Amino acid sequence: MSAVAMALQDGWVVAKRNLTKIKRIPDLLIFSTIQPIMFVLLFAYVFGYAIPTQGVNYREYLMPGIFVQTVAFGAGITAIGLAEDLQKGMVDRFRSLPMSRAAVLIGRTTSDLLNNVFVVTVMSLTGLIVGWRIHTDIGRALLGYVLLLTFAYAMSWISAYIGLSVKSVEVAQSAGFIWMFPLTFLSNAFVPTGNMPTFLRTVAEWNPISSMVLSLRDLWGNAGQERGTGLPAEHPYLLACGWIALILVIFVPLAISRYREAASR
């Protein structure tokens, strides 16, 4: 069996194991959708009247932002899952087996991706209820979802690296998420960047989150007139794909090498 075939086969065994846990404790899934739903409702009804967006209804403008933020946070659970496996000795068990060295990570990121697919579905329905619509064609609509989930998958690998580094569930619960607040808020996800001071504005425009959000707005026809300046505004797809590739190229090998030497204590 080739190394890639083995990684995929073993990875799927591990992914199924992770999904079994969700099946046994469905509350996990339910709670992972409550926060995003709350965000959609709060932003739509509280900020919706205060944040001016030209050329587009705020709820339409908002949804791609919340989608990107939600899958980023959803990827954060990868850190918790791996830290738990490490803490409970499961990683030791896996590491003593003749399985692919990438399988535990492939399995974990895959099951977390499927979790994110569910969350995105629930959010899309919530969005439709508050008045969000996709105004383009089915092809571009789907392309948007594919881009969103690919980004989620890449973020999972950053999270995997964090989970294997901190080694404890309690720490992973915060370390896996805090950095996502500046990352997602310092962007065009919730407010147009036009009114930010120059420095912040530059950071926000080059933020991968902003490229993702702008891409989705374009693909779904939710973009307003104000889209920032320079390269990030002109080539959101290019930047979004570039960021995703960069994250994967850096964090896949980094996480795997962490796993190879991971020890439970």
Add this chain to the structure above:
Amino acid sequence: MNAIRAEGLVKHYGEVRALDGLDLTVPEGTVLGLLGPNGAGKTTSVRIITTLLKPDSGHIEVNGIDVLRHPDQVRRIIGVSGQYAAVDEYLTGHENLEMIGRLYHLGKRKARARAEELLERFNLTDAAKRTVKTYSGGMRRRLDLAGALVISPPVIVLDEPTTGLDPRSRLGMWDVISERVRAGATLLLTTQYLEEADQLADNIVVIDHGRAIAQGTPDELKREVGGERLEVTLGSRAEAQSAQEILTKVCASEAIIDEAAHRVHAPVTRGSWALIEAVRQFDAAGIEPVDIGIHRASLDDVFMKLTGQAPAEPSTEQEVAA
């Protein structure tokens, strides 16, 4: 041929020298008992042998394969059960074993069949379809050990497999372990109990502070530290002196008397036979012991003898991680 051969293993954790030049050899088809108190370096050795940890220096081979250079090949021939059961709480017992089988690349059908066999062997069939969350500590331990035996590996490494088990489960565990050895497997097991090493091991290495401080067969070691002894406490000094004569005869070895405590003891080899014989002769002589019994040399005795001091206070790690 040696199934396990380690030379000069050294491992530091920061300032702590967990292993300090440890050598181990386990001939194929034999059982090595690695005996030592908490913190002696047993788990560290096991983790190095099972590819989980790299030593700072030293050489290690399993079935002739260099563990540091070809860990993947080693993983294909070893079965491992760590100090703390590593089983997935959210899966059932059956699912746990099937998953391990799949990860050994047995294929779905074979992995399932093997899981059933093992559950049966470890008396877990009734609990096979329950999630491990509902299992007792002993059941988890058994399931973890079953996980080590999924491929009937030629080399088995078990870290304190019976610590925390009740006496009956411990006996059951000994049974299963001996069965694997009779089938030809090589076994390295760590333990804090001399009795367990005595029962299961062909050879024992006693370690302390990461170094071997004694090794030999259980008999050699027990001879060195006194092994089992028959001990009698009497009501008076006169009775104690008569008892000394009887015990010397029964045990075929000079009995030692503690006159102040009215206590007499002598080393024995066939403990229960000697006990019955002594009681019979005391009765005939009209001596009524206050207390009589067989005392096994414990790890503490071994340490007392070998190092002149009791083992260092057990570290607290044991309780925390359980």
